[in-house]
Amino acid sequence: MCTTILDWAKNKHIGFSTFLSLGDACDINFAELLDTLCRDSKTEAILLYVDSVKDARRFMSAARAAARNRRILVVKSGRTQAGSAAAMLHTGGPAGLDAVYDAAIRRSGMLRVNNTHELFAAVETLAHSVPLRGERLAILTNGGGPAIMAVDALSDRGGKLATLSDDTIQKLSAFLPSCWSHANPIDIIGDADIQRYEQAVNVLLDSDDFDALLIMHSPSAIAPGNDTAKRLAEVIKAHPRSRKFNILTNWAGEDEAIVSRKIFTEAGYPAYRTPESAVSAFMHLVEYRRNQKQLMETPVSTGEVQANPRHVHDILNHLLAQGIHQLETMKCACIGELRVYHLANMDCERPC
Template sequence: MLRVHNTHELFAAVETLAHSVPLRGERLAIITNGGGPAIMAVDALSDRGGKLAVLSNETIEKLSDVLPSCWSHANPVDIIGDADITRYEKAVNILLDSDDFDALLIMHSPSAIAPGNKTAQRLTEVLATHPRTKRFNVLTNWSGENEAAQSRKIFTEAGFPAYRTPESAISAFMHLVEYRRNQKQLMETPISFGDTSIVSGENKRNPRHVHDVLNHLLAQEITHLETHEVRPVLESYGFKTLPTWIASDPAEAVHIAEQIGYPVAIKLRSPDIRHKSEVHGVLLHLRTADEVANGAQAILDRVSMNYPSARIDGLLVQRMASRSGAQELRISVHNDSVFGPVILMGEDAAAWNIHKDAAVAIPPLNMALARYMVINAIKTGKIRQRSNLEQIDIPALCHLLVKISQLIIDCPEIVDFDIHPLLASGTDMTVIDASMTLHPFSGDKQARLAIRPYPKEHEESFTLKDGRKILLRPILPEDEPKHKDFISHVSVDDLYKRFFSDVGEFNHEALANFTQIDYDREMAFVATSLITNDEGKPEEIIIGVTRALSDPENVESEFAILVRSDLKGVGLGRILMEKIIRYCTQSGVKRITGMTMPSNRGMIMLAQKVGFEIDVQMADGVVEMLLPLATNTPE
């Protein structure tokens, strides 16, 4: 995932990523025959937050042996304007032999001593033959027009991106860096935090109650909800809100204010006036009965004068929330014609431009993705951490964003949703005002989402032969620690049969690939059970996993099953096998395939029992399994 800001940058990013290998790090080395362009490149790198590699003493000594004594003795490696092709070649080879950098930018300014085309041709040969070239991303900048254009073509045809200016080359390198950073953040292991955990038993949301509330309102043809109507929905998902009372007239507003205590806020309640600011329909910090009575009457008078036909359903009265040290944020959900629901977040402001003032995310959000959204909002100035206000607790804000995401996923009737403002003070997140727009919905509620959320409908409970109760459910990104523990309970022999090779300890990247899947393209089910941990509390563990990966046409799906080595013979393997078969059948897959070793007799016998065709290929040491499916094409 990479964000660009214009069409030129879009095509430049595609060019760079198409010719790149994954960055090992973010250190850039620069070699140049022109000091000025190199300085421009370094300035651009600094402006974009990039890192200039530091050359080791060993590398500097090797370069000093082949370069003039007046060379830069640092990065950028300025090989001086009189550099010929041979000097370029020697310097590039020395750099490629080192481990001082992660990407190399080769720059060239027009020179009669080192003609652009000949230098480019020779360097492509050097890069193609050096054994370590593939370890690095190599970018080139050949400045100039006419002849330089031909030089850039030579590099491009050889598979090395070429750029016309130092700035565009640095921009390309930073695309690689930002892509790496984004991928790293997206692969962070999410934290199960409070009621965002689907499997922890702490999920406090009540979607059934919310559906009843929304359908009741829609049955009355009420499609726009104000704060007091939204409040029951929010409280069903664990949001902290301010109590709100309805007053029919100024006198009742005074009575309510006397009961709840001053200071109070009063707000117009009218289905015909969406933006209360049009009639100054919100008054804050009213401290006496006279202020409430006069303010309420003034609101009603302004409505009568400016909107004589508008319906007035009274006034809303709230006790003023303490705003001392709190930051006012705005969080909205809008439906985009392409991406479906999108979540927007920024600082609360009268003139809120979603294109300039808001960070954007697409549900579903987990804690890692929510944190990415918050950090991005802070980095880009959409949210500013002010020294005179209490610092926002990032995990608490992430928790709130995850709850908003879950609300939108659960309730397709919600077309638009606006929290305006949210008071954020440390860990305290209080919704002051909120509004919703509703529309009747029928059909697949997940089809409207750009990213398929956790498919809870696939959860099933079973009892094993030993009496152990298990939950079979789709895998979650949060399962990474549990998956690591699960693998530690699988024998070396069983792992060899599963992966067809000796495997060591799985690192974070490998475990993230197992647990962070796109449910539209791949499915993995984990069998979990509860144990009592050392603290005497119930803890969920993974005891088995089955997964299926379908081809792009959804014709064939390859399956795999792995069970804890100490839990064989209790029927878990068959439960996992039948689960993945049911899933593939429901998904419209035409056939399931798998591969194992002839020595894996347990898997072969299980596959035969459920109807797989078995093809033993002793010469190759593999057993191929095939199960044609009588599929039900999904709607």
């Protein structure tokens, strides 16, 4: 895992001030590591790969303190029963319910990613991001199909598509063909040249209709990918309001698009291969923003817990009698105010 991340980071021009592997954490634990790194002036973000946490109280305390002034990404393996068992064999650490880890990570103001693909995308996004002012995404494209796929991905993950103001629509209509979308996604049509892209980007950056902008490009002879990428990187960097927004790019294709994506990466704008990965990156920013808000909130008191211990014991004894000692995270139900994890086919009605 460590060498894989280092090899990838070199290609993406992302550096590490410190790179540590704790092994089985016999002498140094995550809490001590977080306490140290959050005081390091050279560390802007912290990336954690976690099998298990041995001292939950110390970890939560250190994580909440560090997350106030450092961006922290967490890959928590062992999400399933089989994965949890494998993690125990790997490090000997205690197993734990994934839902508990998930809630703890969110409440601590950190960002959880589920796999290495999301990890790499999230690292690149956060490394080049500015704090989100809101959760509205605008999409600029020369291809309707990829933009629709991006909207689907955004909707699936609970994201919000920005609404263009009448003023912005009027300014765009002044130079775009009459058949342009007149809405977000902003489809500037397949015959868009570099100048049309440039004009559209400038109009959008002059507005306050969105919080993040995804610029998409499908291969075109009229607007060659590399030339378009180079020019737009210059235009965005020169615009006085560009640092108010998070700019994401998706240059479709592989052969020529590799160079285009590298142009954006070197200019400090994250680049993605597919519409879905670009939207996933945006949602990482949204989720991080939401988690940071949770970090600053005071938890609401749940009051006195009302539960039927006898009913709970009956369920647990039923499971143990079947030789079941650990359950998948998602298989749960409410008994009174107490959550008990059980098999989906069990009869767990609320007690009278």
